[in-house]
Amino acid sequence: MQITLKxxxxxxxxxxxxxxxxRTVLDIPDEETAYGxxxxxxVPRERAHLVLLNGVYLTPEQREQATFKEGDxxxxxxxxxxx
Amino acid sequence: xxxTKNVLRINLTDGSISKEPLxxxxxxxxxxxxxxxxxxxxxxxxxxxDALGPDNKLIMTTGxxxxxxxxxxxxxxxxxxSPLTGVLACSNSGGFIGNELKNAGWDMIIFEGKSPKPVxxxxxxxxxxxxxxxxxxxxxxxxxxxYLHKKYQDPxxxxxxxxxxxxxxxxxxxxxxxxxxxxxxSGVGTVMASKNLKAVAIRxxxxxxxxxxxxxxxKATTEAKKVLAENAVTGEGLPALGTQxxxxxxxxxxxxxxRNMKEVQFEGAGDISGEAMLxxxxxxxxxxxxxxxxxxxxxxxxxxxxxxxxxxxxxxxxPEYWGNSGGLEFEAAFALGSDCGVNDMDVMTYAQFLCNxxxxxxxxxxxxxxxxxxxxxxxxxxxxxxxxxxxxxxxAEALAKAAEWVATGEGFGKDLGLGSxxxxxxxxxxxLSMTVKGQEFPAYDPRGIQGMGLAYATSNRGACHLxxxxxASEVLGIPVKTDPLETDGKAELVKAFQxxxxxVDSAGICAFTTFAWSMEDIAPQIDAACxxxxxxxxxxxxxxxxxxxxxxxxxxxxxxAADDTLPKxxxxxxxxxxxxxxxxxxxxxxxxxxxxxxGWTADGKLTDETRARFGL
Numbered sequence: 001m002q003i004t005l006k007x008x009x010x011x012x013x014x015x016x017x018x019x020x021x022x023r024t025v026l027d028i029p030d031e032e033t034a035y036g037x038x039x040x041x042x043v044p045r046e047r048a049h050l051v052l053l054n055g056v057y058l059t060p061e062q063r064e065q066a067t068f069k070e071g072d073x074x075x076x077x078x079x080x081x082x083x
Numbered sequence: 084x085x086x087t088k089n090v091l092r093i094n095l096t097d098g099s100i101s102k103e104p105l106x107x108x109x110x111x112x113x114x115x116x117x118x119x120x121x122x123x124x125x126x127x128x129x130x131x132x133d134a135l136g137p138d139n140k141l142i143m144t145t146g147x148x149x150x151x152x153x154x155x156x157x158x159x160x161x162x163x164x165s166p167l168t169g170v171l172a173c174s175n176s177g178g179f180i181g182n183e184l185k186n187a188g189w190d191m192i193i194f195e196g197k198s199p200k201p202v203x204x205x206x207x208x209x210x211x212x213x214x215x216x217x218x219x220x221x222x223x224x225x226x227x228x229x230y231l232h233k234k235y236q237d238p239x240x241x242x243x244x245x246x247x248x249x250x251x252x253x254x255x256x257x258x259x260x261x262x263x264x265x266x267x268x269s270g271v272g273t274v275m276a277s278k279n280l281k282a283v284a285i286r287x288x289x290x291x292x293x294x295x296x297x298x299x300x301x302k303a304t305t306e307a308k309k310v311l312a313e314n315a316v317t318g319e320g321l322p323a324l325g326t327q328x329x330x331x332x333x334x335x336x337x338x339x340x341x342r343n344m345k346e347v348q349f350e351g352a353g354d355i356s357g358e359a360m361l362x363x364x365x366x367x368x369x370x371x372x373x374x375x376x377x378x379x380x381x382x383x384x385x386x387x388x389x390x391x392x393x394x395x396x397x398x399x400x401x402p403e404y405w406g407n408s409g410g411l412e413f414e415a416a417f418a419l420g421s422d423c424g425v426n427d428m429d430v431m432t433y434a435q436f437l438c439n440x441x442x443x444x445x446x447x448x449x450x451x452x453x454x455x456x457x458x459x460x461x462x463x464x465x466x467x468x469x470x471x472x473x474x475x476x477x478x479a480e481a482l483a484k485a486a487e488w489v490a491t492g493e494g495f496g497k498d499l500g501l502g503s504x505x506x507x508x509x510x511x512x513x514x515l516s517m518t519v520k521g522q523e524f525p526a527y528d529p530r531g532i533q534g535m536g537l538a539y540a541t542s543n544r545g546a547c548h549l550x551x552x553x554x555a556s557e558v559l560g561i562p563v564k565t566d567p568l569e570t571d572g573k574a575e576l577v578k579a580f581q582x583x584x585x586x587v588d589s590a591g592i593c594a595f596t597t598f599a600w601s602m603e604d605i606a607p608q609i610d611a612a613c614x615x616x617x618x619x620x621x622x623x624x625x626x627x628x629x630x631x632x633x634x635x636x637x638x639x640x641x642x643x644a645a646d647d648t649l650p651k652x653x654x655x656x657x658x659x660x661x662x663x664x665x666x667x668x669x670x671x672x673x674x675x676x677x678x679x680x681x682g683w684t685a686d687g688k689l690t691d692e693t694r695a696r697f698g699l
């Protein structure tokens with residue numbers, strides 16, 4: 001299936017060359033996990049602090065499980081804050 | 084110790100200036116800055132006074148840690164009654180002037196009355212004098228700053244001033260210090276201008292050495308700085324991307340106020356984000372962001388210093404705006420951007436520059452423009468009011484013109500200066516005002532972040548993110564992650580954030596330290612600096628006391644439980660997309676529990692027991 005991966009803030013450097021702004025579309029097998037996707041691009045787990053699947057937060061445990069469906073968006077940030 | 088124990092009192096009506104000792108009994112109960120100045124204000128003014136009349140007072144105040152070696156110890160606050168909300172205003176700013184005031188030997192300045200003619204206050208350590216301001220009245224903050232620096236020939240003079248917007252009566256004018264730091268919210272600048280007080284210029288060289296236990300303080304502050312440095316947010320994230328890193332986060336989770344909060348996601352968020360501020364422009368190959376910047380004593384340095392594209396329509400013939408100046412922070416960027424449907428970062432930066440130059444709050448300004456755009460699209464406002472400009476969502480031209488008008492109060496700027504509530508009432512659609520207690524919303528839609536709905540509804544200064552930033556927990560997982568769509572447990576969370584923030588705002592340090600520091604990090608620093616017991620428990624008790632004091636004043640000023648609410652749009656119209664699709668803010672599920680936790684009656688008033696508990 002095809003999903004979109006977005007790597008924001010200082011994680012942008014992990015995207016492959018030629019990626020659209022902060023995002024890349026990729027094919028994954030059905031059983032792929034969120035951490036599996038993140039590690040494909042060599043993002044260290046400890047830097048994948050905020051992980052949202054279609055805008056909903058995934059706990060570290062949920063990132064170990066197969067959670068995707070066609071067209072999903074996985075967005076990842078390092079520790080960030082503001083306000 | 085840590086306090087200078089000196090209060091400077093300025094009677095603007097008769098021009099008298101006096102020095103008095105700080106009330107140390109109150110300092111023990113309210114710490115400093117926000118809490119202590121609020122205590123002074125509450126004791127000295129009638130809650131029902133006209134905020135813009137001579138009976139209101141305005142207090143510029145530092146905390147006990149201001150000017151010390153604590154990280155971020157440059158904070159000061161302005162406390163007064165707000166003309167925008169009719170309740171308490173307390174606006175907090177960084178930069179360098181707070182430190183300068185403390186170094187001059189003063190904990191706070193209390194301004195009372197109204198000067199018969201425009202004046203400014205000049206302070207050089209013990210010396211304080213009111214000086215005619217004829218040369219700078221009618222000028223912008225930046226012009227006043229330049230004039231005063233030239234006049235005194237002192238590059239280290241620190242200046243806080245109001246701009247032309249405040250003089251013109253804009254109800255959300257702030258006080259700008261050090262050119263682009265602001266005590267921005269709730270119209271504190273409008274109050275200052277109403278007193279014919281244009282500026283405060285301070286030079287302090289006396290040092291801040293009165294620390295209770297210097298060795299313990301050095302140890303505590305050094306350890307705490309290490310915590311900030313090693314934390315990924317305060318050590319890496321904020322310096323690199325600033326608060327603007329949140330633009331994409333909040334948009335992805337469907338909580339970014341868009342087009343006057345009609346929508347919760349903005350298709351142009353990526354164009355106006357922190358990441359976009361780093362991308363080179365086509366015209367000159369330079370990014371919007373030139374560098375980050377730090378306030379006095381800060382080891383985080385989240386500030387944004389930016390330029391506008393010189394070929395942009397707003398400044399192509401205005402070289403005075405071609406240089407670097409204070410750029411977009413997230414709360415301003417959402418208001419000037421997504422809430423107006425604008426994805427042009429250059430026009431947003433231009434509007435931000437004008438907000439600094441003439442001293443008005445970019446949050447309230449942007450949200451008021453957004454309301455005007457919705458009114459225009461409904462036909463309630465026409466090109467007759469807007470000088471022929473199509474005032475539609477997404478119009479960069481409309482945003483630029485609005486910023487120019489509000490800066491001077493000209494034309495439609497007079498209406499825009501009323502703020503969203505009064506503007507929407509004037510044009511017959513009060514429900515379109517996205518405000519609480521008359522103050523415009525910050526950057527988090529409470530349909531997607533439920534706890535923020537309760538925080539906004541109960542904030543003691545109207546809609547505000549800084550009075551209880553549950554976003555930290557609900558979105559960012561600080562200190563623990565909670566579900567943003569859940570209402571259970573949010574009353575307790577909001578109360579804890581509100582009380583903790585009251586302590587931070589009263590100490591003289593920046594709220595952003597709390598992304599890394601807990602009260603266990605903060606209390607030892609206060610305790611080492613100040614006489615008395617400043618344990619974690621004592622600090623939290625003081626925070627709760629401050630919150631109740633503020634609430635009590637607001638109730639006396641006419642606020643009731645009916646004011647602890649949100650705009651109908653957020654309570655009745657469900658979010659249209661994203662994780663919160665189908666949700667409204669369930670304020671009714673959280674508010675009764677909150678009142679109970681606070682020890683308030685069902686109609687939001689302090690019980691006798693609560694009053695006794697805090698000595699109110």
